[in-house]
Amino acid sequence: MTVKTGTNDVMSRAMMQSVTEVTQATALPPVRARAEIDLAALRANVRSLRERAPRAALMAVVKSDAYGHGALPCARAALQAGATWLGTATPQEALALRAAGITEADARVMCWLWTPGGPWREAIEAGLDMGISGLWSLREVSDAARALGRTAKIQLKADTGLGRNGCQPADWPGLVAAARAAEAEGTVKVTGLWSHFACADEPGHPSIDLQLTAFREMVAYAETRGLTPEVRHLANSPATLTLPHAHFDLVRTGIAMYGVSPSPELGTPAELGLRPVMKLSASVALVKQVPAGHGVSYGHHYVTEHDTTLALIPLGYADGVPRHASGRGPVLVGGRWRRACGRVAMDQFVVDLGGETVEPGAEAILFGSGEQGEPTAEDWARAADTIAYEIVTRIGQRVPRVHVDGDVDGGPDARDRASGDS
Ligand SMILES: *Cc1c(COP(=O)(O)O)cnc(C)c1O
Numbered sequence: 411m412t413v414k415t416g417t418n419d420v421m422s423r424a425m426m427q428s429v430t431e432v433t434q435a436t437a438l439p440p441v442r443a444r445a446e447i448d449l450a451a452l453r454a455n456v457r458s459l460r461e462r463a464p465r466a467a468l469m470a471v472v473k474s475d476a477y478g479h480g481a482l483p484c485a486r487a488a489l490q491a492g493a494t495w496l497g498t499a500t501p502q503e504a505l506a507l508r509a510a511g512i513t514e515a516d517a518r519v520m521c522w523l524w525t526p527g528g529p530w531r532e533a534i535e536a537g538l539d540m541g542i543s544g545l546w547s548l549r550e551v552s553d554a555a556r557a558l559g560r561t562a563k564i565q566l567k568a569d570t571g572l573g574r575n576g577c578q579p580a581d582w583p584g585l586v587a588a589a590r591a592a593e594a595e596g597t598v599k600v601t602g603l604w605s606h607f608a609c610a611d612e613p614g615h616p617s618i619d620l621q622l623t624a625f626r627e628m629v630a631y632a633e634t635r636g637l638t639p640e641v642r643h644l645a646n647s648p649a650t651l652t653l654p655h656a657h658f659d660l661v662r663t664g665i666a667m668y669g670v671s672p673s674p675e676l677g678t679p680a681e682l683g684l685r686p687v688m689k690l691s692a693s694v695a696l697v698k699q700v701p702a703g704h705g706v707s708y709g710h711h712y713v714t715e716h717d718t719t720l721a722l723i724p725l726g727y728a729d730g731v732p733r734h735a736s737g738r739g740p741v742l743v744g745g746r747w748r749r750a751c752g753r754v755a756m757d758q759f760v761v762d763l764g765g766e767t768v769e770p771g772a773e774a775i776l777f778g779s780g781e782q783g784e785p786t787a788e789d790w791a792r793a794a795d796t797i798a799y800e801i802v803t804r805i806g807q808r809v810p811r812v813h814v815d816g817d818v819d820g821g822p823d824a825r826d827r828a829s830g831d832s
Pocket of ligand 1: 471473499522606645646647648662663664665666672
């Protein structure tokens with residue numbers, strides 16, 4: 411068993427090399443809490459998604475620190491498994507990938523959430539593909555390109571029904587004409603036409619076909635007006651998994667790559683051929699006997715019925731454990747599921763062991779693959795009335811990410827671990 415450590419190494423090594431120093435060690439050291447990130451599982455998920463979309467290229471969506479999994483190691487692992495594009499929301503996230511050494515030869519990098527002021531110049535210099543939803547951003551990007559004497563790669567986004575970012579059908583002819591004019595001037599090249607689904611996670615939803623039809627029409631219009639995009643794309647994870655006719659040239663997968671189901675309706679990760687990537691665990695901080703009738707945590711929303719044992723779990727809402735899951739959130743401790751009893755506090759919560767006991771330092775698993783009988787991120791989503799996307803993405807910065815790589819060195823026992831790099 412080997413351990414990889416070193417933050418600066420991660421930032422400086424070339425793309426496909428081992429990202430960190432490798433040293434011998436026997437086990438992960440005890441810590442308050444950690445989020446273990448299984449990069450081998452992530453690569454397996456990327457391969458599985460590519461098999462489902464064999465004619466499309468794959469964009470690994472690594473926005474918001476790869477949904478809490480660590481943007482850089484996840485981006486690298488996805489590229490190793492055959493992703494050729496990386497996607498982020500903000501330009502700052504995209505520029506950080508370039509700054510960390512992911513070059514234009516390694517991957518196309520696209521970002522789509524722009525606000526007035528850019529940073530357009532930096533994005534053009536970094537060779538990013540930029541999602542453009544309207545005239546104000548087209549004007550700003552072509553002004554920046556003109557000042558630099560370079561051509562910006564832009565991708566026009568159509569609002570085919572989501573009603574969020576993107577250009578309305580009524581405004582599309584104006585945007586297409588302005589982009590065509592900027593191409594003629596040499597300030598931009600339209601590399602893509604794209605849109606985003608509203609309800610791809612609800613199979614059979616009537617908006618799906620309406621959006622597909624609108625997308626085909628808006629693409630056809632832009633192409634008859636002279637735009638020659640390299641890629642047309644519409645599919646997020648649920649569409650990649652369930653709508654092969656929506657794959658077009660490129661699929662943009664986020665949540666599925668992290669081994670999390672886009673919605674309970676589509677099935678469990680295992681049913682979708684996915685392996686959960688994140689395991690969130692903590693060391694039990696204290697175990698004690700308390701008498702019957704003892705209130706537990708703020709507000710005393712839980713009161714012990716009998717003499718019992720309580721275990722303190724040192725994770726709270728500052729770490730992303732939802733306060734809304736107070737009284738419900740499941741944890742595997744001492745071989746059984748327990749429930750957060752009473753309020754989840756900022757840094758800690760309590761479980762009732764019902765008279766059983768564990769040693770301080772015993773492992774408490776909040777969620778993982780489920781293979782050891784532990785809850786999953788989907789279980790926490792149910793307990794907190796939310797979606798599993800939010801559970802993994804909101805794990806706080808105070809929880810160290812430990813990147814584990816079961817594929818390196820070959821055999822199943824050769825577990826490489828990279829820590830401290832996010
Ligand atoms: C976040 C995002 C995705 C990825 O969505 P998943 O459902 O996580 O696969 C794709 N496209 C856009 C525009 C996004 O913002």
